[in-house]
Amino acid sequence: xxxxxTMLYIMSLLILTMIGCASSSVQRPDGETAQIExxxxxxxxxxxxxxxxxxxxxxxxxxxxxxxxxxxxxxLSLSFLYIDHRNPARDYxxxxxxxxxxxxxxxxxxxxxxxxxLLGLLRDIRQLRSSIEKLKNLDMRIxxxxxxxx
Numbered sequence: 231x232x233x234x235x236t237m238l239y240i241m242s243l244l245i246l247t248m249i250g251c252a253s254s255s256v257q258r259p260d261g262e263t264a265q266i267e268x269x270x271x272x273x274x275x276x277x278x279x280x281x282x283x284x285x286x287x288x289x290x291x292x293x294x295x296x297x298x299x300x301x302x303x304x305x306l307s308l309s310f311l312y313i314d315h316r317n318p319a320r321d322y323x324x325x326x327x328x329x330x331x332x333x334x335x336x337x338x339x340x341x342x343x344x345x346x347x348l349l350g351l352l353r354d355i356r357q358l359r360s361s362i363e364k365l366k367n368l369d370m371r372i373x374x375x376x377x378x379x380x
Contacts, residue, residue, distance in 0.1 A: 281317045302335035309348075322359075326352035 288311065291304040305328045311317065312325035329349055333340035340346070 279314070279316055281311055281314070281319065285311050298335055302332050302339065305329070305332040305335060306339075306345075313352075322352055322355045326356060 285308060288304040288308045292301050292308075296304070309325045309328040309332065312321045312328065314320070326349070329345070329352060333345075333349065340349075
């Protein structure tokens with residue numbers, strides 16, 4: 231139930247972010263109003279998106295001689311591409327990694343409430359996955375002990 235709620239929240243956040251794909255004005259905690267780029271190369275009119283190409287495009291910006299702000303935006307775009315519901319190879323771990331890189335490169339931009347919410351959700355997903363793995367290992371050990379007793 232909680233996992234479904236988390237996924238629903240992530241999807242809602244993505245939809246809201248994609249709807250406002252242009253620059254938007256945000257009020258930062260320090261009182262400063264700033265423009266934040268949340269533009270992801272989203273083809274809203276089509277359902278078929280070439281995620282591999284889009285991901286490689288953003289990676290080339292990061293690896294190339296781009297400015298720090300362009301690299302920060304590429305990390306942000308990568309994060310959104312990795313969690314896009316249409317991406318058949320969604321990867322929440324990579325999305326978190328890219329969003330944390332964005333946070334390092336643009337600390338003021340990362341103060342945006344939506345970015346902080348997304349970071350929190352992705353960290354929760356990482357923790358949940360870790361807990362699931364531990365429970366699976368515990369279950370395997372219990373099953374092994376049960377076999378030994380019989």
